[in-house]
Amino acid sequence: MKKVVIVGGGIGGLACACLLAKDGFSVTLIEKNKILGGRGRQLKLSNFFFDMGPSWYMMPEVFEDFFKKFGKKVSDFYTLKKLDIHYRVFFNDKKLIDIYSNLKKNLETFKKEEENGDIKLKDYLKEAEFIYKLSTKKLVFNDYKNPLSLLGKETILNIHKFDLIRSFHNLIKxxxxxxxxxxxxxFTTVFLGGSPYNTPAFYKLISxxxxxxxxxxxxxGIYEVIKALEKIAKSYGALIKTDEEVKKVEIVNNKITHLKTSKSTYSADIVVVNADYPFFETKLLPKKYQTYDQNYWNKKTMSPAVFLIYFGIKDNLTNFHHHNLYFDLSWESHFKDVFGEKKLPENPNFYFHIPSKTDKNMAPPKCHSVMILAPIAPGIKLNDDQKQNFKEKLINKFAEIGKINDVKNKIMVEKIFTVDDFKKDYNAFKGAAFGLAHTFFQTAFFRPKNFSKKLKNLYYVGQYANPGVGMPPTLISSQIVENLILKNGKHTLSN
Structure with a gap:
C-alpha cells in the first residue's frame, strides 16, 4: 500500500484525504494548527461562533457530486438552508437594494433601476449560463498538463464567447x-481574489x-463541511495529525521520500500539498527543485489581503440580513489603494456576515455574531494603532448603516484577524487571503500547475492551483489531483 502524506488540513487537503484513502492509499494528513479547516476554521468567542473565512455556500451541485463519490449526500452530514435573500447591499448615498433567490424579484429590481434592466439581466444571465455550463463540462476538471487538451470542437467553436481579454468591469459597463x-x-470578483478591473469578463459565469x-x-456554519470531510477521511482509514508543522523534506532521485515535522518523521511515496503554495515551494524545497521560485511569486498579482473583525453584539440588527455589503459608488479608489497604492483605503467597501440571522445557535439570545471583511493591500504592514483606527472606522460605518446607537457598549466580544495573522496561521504569501488573483495571465494554462515539474511525486491542491479560488473549485482541485495520481501510478479506483 503506497503512502500518501498530505501537508495541510484545509478543505483541499481533507478532500484529497477522503478521495485517496478511498482509493486504497495509506493516507496521513498533517496540519500545523490545532484545528482542521485552514481558512474554513471556526472561531468561538465566549458563546459566539464565527466562520473564520469562507461564508458563501454556492454551486451546491459540486458538494453533492463530491459526497456522492462516497455513497453519501450532503443531508447525511448537515442541513442546508437556501437563503431567500441572498444579500442586502447598502450604498454610501443611503440607497439599499436586496438580491433574492427569486429571479422574478431580481428582474423587477433591475427594471426599476434601469430602463429594460430586466431584459438586460435575462440576456446577461443566458450568456453567463452558457459559459458556466461549458466551463464545468470542459474546463474546470482540466489539469492543463497537455496544452492541446482544450482543443475540442465545442471549445474551439465557442472560444470567442469566453471573453478572456475584456475586463469584467468593461463587460458590465x-x-x-x-x-x-x-x-x-x-463585487463577486473580490471573492475571486481580484477586482472588476483586472478580472477577465469570462468570470461572468459566477453571476x-x-x-x-x-x-x-x-x-x-461552514465548519460543518470541514467536519463532514474529516468524518469521511477517517472512515476510510486516513490518519490525521494536528498541531504539527512540516519543517523539512528529504529528496532522493527527484522524489520526496521523507517529511520531518516538529514532532516526527514520515516516509512518503506521494506528497500532496494543501499548505500555501509559495511557502512550500520557496521555504521547504531546495532551489533546484522549485518549479516556481521566489522571483516568480514576486511578479504575480496576489489577491487582496483582508481586514477581518469578528464580534458578538447585543442588538437585534433589524436592518441587516445574513449576507450584507456596503459599497461606495466611487469604489475605484478602494481598488487603487489595494492593488496600486498599497495602503489602507480611506473609504473602505466591505462585506459583513451575520450567520445568527439564519442560525440562532451561532449567538446567545438577543445577540448576533458578526464578521466584517474589508479587502486591503497584500503585504501591507499595520501597527496596533492602525488596526484599531481601521477597526473603529469599519464598525462606525456598520453602526451608521444599521442605525445602531451606542455600538461600542453593545459589543460583547471581538477579535481582529488580518495580514500578519494570515502569515502566522497559514504561512500565506504577503498575507493574501485568496492566493493568486484570477487575472488573464493567472487563469487556466497560466495558473500554477497541480503538480510539480521538478519532483515526480509532488502535487498541489487548493486556491493557487487550478481551477482556483473558493470552496467548490477547491473540491474540484482535489479531484484533479486524485486523477493525476491515479494516472501517474496506473492505479485503479477501488469500489
Whole structure:
C-alpha cells in the first residue's frame, strides 16, 4: 500500500484525504494548527461562533457530486438552508437594494433601476449560463498538463464567447448603465481574489451561480463541511495529525521520500500539498527543485489581503440580513489603494456576515455574531494603532448603516484577524487571503500547475492551483489531483 502524506488540513487537503484513502492509499494528513479547516476554521468567542473565512455556500451541485463519490449526500452530514435573500447591499448615498433567490424579484429590481434592466439581466444571465455550463463540462476538471487538451470542437467553436481579454468591469459597463447594478454584478470578483478591473469578463459565469443556482447556508456554519470531510477521511482509514508543522523534506532521485515535522518523521511515496503554495515551494524545497521560485511569486498579482473583525453584539440588527455589503459608488479608489497604492483605503467597501440571522445557535439570545471583511493591500504592514483606527472606522460605518446607537457598549466580544495573522496561521504569501488573483495571465494554462515539474511525486491542491479560488473549485482541485495520481501510478479506483 503506497503512502500518501498530505501537508495541510484545509478543505483541499481533507478532500484529497477522503478521495485517496478511498482509493486504497495509506493516507496521513498533517496540519500545523490545532484545528482542521485552514481558512474554513471556526472561531468561538465566549458563546459566539464565527466562520473564520469562507461564508458563501454556492454551486451546491459540486458538494453533492463530491459526497456522492462516497455513497453519501450532503443531508447525511448537515442541513442546508437556501437563503431567500441572498444579500442586502447598502450604498454610501443611503440607497439599499436586496438580491433574492427569486429571479422574478431580481428582474423587477433591475427594471426599476434601469430602463429594460430586466431584459438586460435575462440576456446577461443566458450568456453567463452558457459559459458556466461549458466551463464545468470542459474546463474546470482540466489539469492543463497537455496544452492541446482544450482543443475540442465545442471549445474551439465557442472560444470567442469566453471573453478572456475584456475586463469584467468593461463587460458590465457595456450592458448596464446604473452604477448601482454595476456594483452588484461586479463585487463577486473580490471573492475571486481580484477586482472588476483586472478580472477577465469570462468570470461572468459566477453571476449564473449567484442569480440562478442560489446561495445557501449549512446550519452550524461552514465548519460543518470541514467536519463532514474529516468524518469521511477517517472512515476510510486516513490518519490525521494536528498541531504539527512540516519543517523539512528529504529528496532522493527527484522524489520526496521523507517529511520531518516538529514532532516526527514520515516516509512518503506521494506528497500532496494543501499548505500555501509559495511557502512550500520557496521555504521547504531546495532551489533546484522549485518549479516556481521566489522571483516568480514576486511578479504575480496576489489577491487582496483582508481586514477581518469578528464580534458578538447585543442588538437585534433589524436592518441587516445574513449576507450584507456596503459599497461606495466611487469604489475605484478602494481598488487603487489595494492593488496600486498599497495602503489602507480611506473609504473602505466591505462585506459583513451575520450567520445568527439564519442560525440562532451561532449567538446567545438577543445577540448576533458578526464578521466584517474589508479587502486591503497584500503585504501591507499595520501597527496596533492602525488596526484599531481601521477597526473603529469599519464598525462606525456598520453602526451608521444599521442605525445602531451606542455600538461600542453593545459589543460583547471581538477579535481582529488580518495580514500578519494570515502569515502566522497559514504561512500565506504577503498575507493574501485568496492566493493568486484570477487575472488573464493567472487563469487556466497560466495558473500554477497541480503538480510539480521538478519532483515526480509532488502535487498541489487548493486556491493557487487550478481551477482556483473558493470552496467548490477547491473540491474540484482535489479531484484533479486524485486523477493525476491515479494516472501517474496506473492505479485503479477501488469500489
Amino acid at each position: 457595456s450592458k448596464f448603465k446604473s452604477r448601482y447594478l454595476q456594483k452588484i454584478l461586479e 449564473y451561480a449567484d442569480f440562478i443556482l442560489g446561495t445557501y447556508y449549512p446550519i452550524g
